[in-house]
Amino acid sequence: MKTLTDAWDWLADASHWSGDDGIWHRLAQHLVLTVVCLVISCLIALPVALVLGHLGKGGALAVNISNVGRAVPTFAVLVLLLLTPLGKLGEGPTVVALVLFAVPPLLTNAYVGMRGVDRDIVQAARGMGMTGRQMLFQVEVPLALPMIMNGVRIAAVQLVATATIAALAGGGGLGRIITAGFNLASTPQVVAGAVLVAVFALLVEGAFELAERFAPALARGRA
């Protein structure tokens, strides 16, 4: 219990919130890193998944990439990239490693969602004379949207978690408060940092939950 009150005291100290090592700065770094990587991952994964799903090809590939992704430790990829010439580019290795880990869930979910669209509906659309492009954007993508968004949600939460590990390799973000705490042998700071990270991750999960609840009926798959 003593550690918890000490951690609370650490959080309550205004000097820990300001400055380059401060909580606000770390939080901003974490947020920027997560958003940038999520956008890049979506730009890479979604077009590929939508086209593959539309054509009905490469399904085994999309699913297998996801399984392989789980077996490769994020931390190992980060350190490997850090030791390459890319490591000299500041946040470069972190961004590449994070994107590599966000792509598999996006790819798999979007592909599975596209294939899950009722074949009869696609046939009907074709029968109405729709072109491939029209079928993709007016029929398949809207119907697959709940699964696609589920992938985005998984990727976002995974990014928040993985951005924490970046601190182990000297990157920015909230994880730095924890690693700094370990280096200072300050258990209250470690616990305070962990609470901050956990709350942030839960807030992101909660934000997606809310977005899902208030989204138009179509995006919830209830249309």
Added chain:
Amino acid sequence: MPPWSGPLTQSPGSAPPDDCLARNDWICGEYLTTRRHILLDAVVQHLQLTALAVLIALVLAVPLAVVARRWSLASGPVLALTTILYTIPSLAMFSLLLPAYGLSASLVVAGLVLYSLTLLVRNILAGLRAVPEDTRQAARGMGYGPVRLLLTVELPLALPAAMAGLRIAMVSAVSLVTVGAIVGYGGLGNLIYAGMNTFFKAQVLTASVLCVVIAVAADLLLLGVQRILTPWTRASHA
């Protein structure tokens, strides 16, 4: 003297040898032969931490899933709690448990147990829920009591879903152990962490590749176990 060309490769007074350790190459046979024992120790620690964590999680997950299946009131809180635990980043999870366990192997195992628990409870519960009501009725009609029904009908039929969860949990645990390097119990992660600080390329690459090899081997092992435990699923394919 750079840390990667340790005393094993250099004799005093002579010029540094021109081997891959001195050049700090990514791939280095010399590294494998000279640091064999360090690698072996790290692999053993990695396997011990993973196996212990997944085993404890399995022992906890089965009763939790059975309880959640039997009393639907319990399933909400059980699922919500395990989902929240899974959302917490691994570095934070290990750190949050620090006051309770200190800098020990138990800290890493406890963190991994919490992660594996989520995956296992969800999958076992899904497996139990997928057992057809007709099958249960038939077993009851044959005079099966609730315990016998659970042990000889429901759990075996839930095995494929449970094994799928176990495989994901195992592979994730193998890769998450590396984060334990922050407290000094990360198996191969320790070598990656140390190699990062000294720019020891061969050590980082070798340890990373070994992590993936362990994950793939564990996955194949569980796949084999699943085939042995569920012979009826194979018969339908033949």
